[in-house]
Amino acid sequence: MSIQQDVVAVAELARAASHGLALATRAAKDVALEAMAGSLLAHEAEILAANREDVTRAEDGGAPPNIVDRLRLTPDRVAGMAQGLRDVAGLPDPVGEVVRGSTLANGLELRQVRVPFGVVGMIYEARPNVTADAAGICLKSGNAVLLRGSSSARSSNAAIVAELREAIEAAGLDPDVVQLVPGDGHDSVKALMRARGHVDVLIPRGGAGLIRSVVEESTVPVIETGVGNCHVYVDRAADLDKALAIVLNAKTHRTSVCNAAESLLVHADLVETFVPRVVAALQEAGVTVHGDQAFQAHDGVVAATDDDHAAEYLSLDISAAVVPDLDAAIAHIRRFSSQHTEAIVTEDVAAARRFAAAVDSAAVLVNASTRFTDGGEFGFGAEIGISTQKLHARGPMGLPEMTSTKYVVTGDGHVR
């Protein structure tokens, strides 16, 4: 069999299993999630042993330390995966939620109800915890899932999935609701992307390159996640203490995440009052400022190019520019933003209102750090990723975003 046939074959097993899962009660799904958590904890030793194979292979292959760190599991991280599954068990079931309903003039009863997608494909990088997270979120939302993690994490993923499947089966559900995609190479990713009709939606999680290639090559519908060139705009009417705290938090709280700030815009009236303070504070925190001419007046600021203004650094770097007014800030954001998250710092209601209305990003923050764009922070309890597209879901995606809907219409012999 070709790899395409192999992938379609597991997708068809997933499809068959998804029919039962779609009708499973919340209680049955929560029992399975608890069993999955228990199984990971009970088999921690096997999972860590499998993970050591991946880590050794990565180290032998000369992978950089940050990649090896993402790949490495510890007892704490296994416990974290188990806790994540239990947290999902504690969340409401999105399936069956009535989104809207009415009785039509002719007496027909109309209900729009949440239903699972069916079969979800996940493509992700070398973070074995995503395997358990995605399995739990998909199971709770009634979706079968095909997992295609990085081949560098293949031993870890195989061990985790084996434990999860055993627990699912013991809990009385069909284990084929959680499966690994066969194959290690790019051909197996490609086969998943071409399985239109067999897979209902693909969710890539990872770097910009991975996401771009899935968006461009996939014939299966894709939910695009995560690239963030997030801006903080410090308005003329900003409280400068709040502005300083927000810029520092957004840039330095955690640099490797998509909701970290990568670009700073400052109103021209603040060139003397705020620019020196923010440059000094950023440099103090170890940040390299890539600035325009106004910023370059300060020692240590390096010249910014358009590539800098467009960059998602994911490091202790920030691009910075002075803008003549609010509209110029909005225009700069329109030109360079990845439409993930932008923040304004201002005490001026009109400026805040205009910024929130005119900036077309998944999240717009007023007087708050960009780091708040997050499913956990938004109170969603679990997050499969942050969508930066406009169709279906935009922003942090929780359980409801992992569903479609259908209309159920009940009559009594109604005809037109």
Added chain:
Amino acid sequence: MSIQQDVVAVAELARAASHGLALATRAAKDVALEAMAGSLLAHEAEILAANREDVTRAEDGGAPPNIVDRLRLTPDRVAGMAQGLRDVAGLPDPVGEVVRGSTLANGLELRQVRVPFGVVGMIYEARPNVTADAAGICLKSGNAVLLRGSSSARSSNAAIVAELREAIEAAGLDPDVVQLVPGDGHDSVKALMRARGHVDVLIPRGGAGLIRSVVEESTVPVIETGVGNCHVYVDRAADLDKALAIVLNAKTHRTSVCNAAESLLVHADLVETFVPRVVAALQEAGVTVHGDQAFQAHDGVVAATDDDHAAEYLSLDISAAVVPDLDAAIAHIRRFSSQHTEAIVTEDVAAARRFAAAVDSAAVLVNASTRFTDGGEFGFGAEIGISTQKLHARGPMGLPEMTSTKYVVTGDGHVR
């Protein structure tokens, strides 16, 4: 300039115009919609003259009468387009609707708000009324629209769009929110499908071939509409009078539409009581029944193939099969349905509940004709199409389905 550059150029004009439209008040948009309606009525003569060019060209080219009929405008049809625009003016503005909102534990105020997509592309066949409908729905939902109708309707579409743009400008909005896609050939359709980043969403409206080609070739996100192989399942516990009325209505009320029934399934217990009645009634109404062996026992029933069971006839034909039980009906539907609309006729609550839960279609009807799956019938007031995909929108798409959302989060210097 290449056709791709031409298309990107109009898309960029649309983008620029969309920024203002996104911020326009409902009042400003309704004034424009009323002006658009008035302009079509005031220039009926010019529009009909342009349409005569298209009709003559189609007739000279030997187009079949039903195609010419779809293409032809009359004073009544122009009045219908104008009324459609006024109806849209009467509908609530989806932009700015707060979908959900909460105050987080840390005091951050979270609101998820409806916003326009930005730039919408419409690809459709030779129905000039779609030009006005789509322009109205897009304008009200705050979206700029690029219209690519059939080249056979080019004179009509050009005349309609010219009148609409004049009215939009007179009403104080940027006329570039409604534009025709340049070019007549497939290369211009292709250019629109490849304008990723310039066009936010493409909506094809038309036959199965058109929709399939857009779904497969487009790199712009697509909302798939309309192919309907709709089933009516007559359960063992059906009221047979209701069943007969529903089957006849679903099949014969209007055959050329996507919510017409194309497939009939009957429970085995009804082979003697219902099958003869429904065959006679369908044949009386001029319908050719393509049946399985049980149906072929009746005069005039022709043998059904798998292709028949999968067909969207859009004509006075129906496929028909007897199934041993409810689960067999569900399995048949899973195999052959296009997941648009399926109906069950039954007085048995458990059967209705199971059918509604297990059938994964955009609409599931209990004791009602498939013909009710329609934006107008559902009370949405305007419909841009019926989505048969699972992402973003499923079923009849009204104004809210023509929007995305964003999160607006307001704090007071909040950091993590």
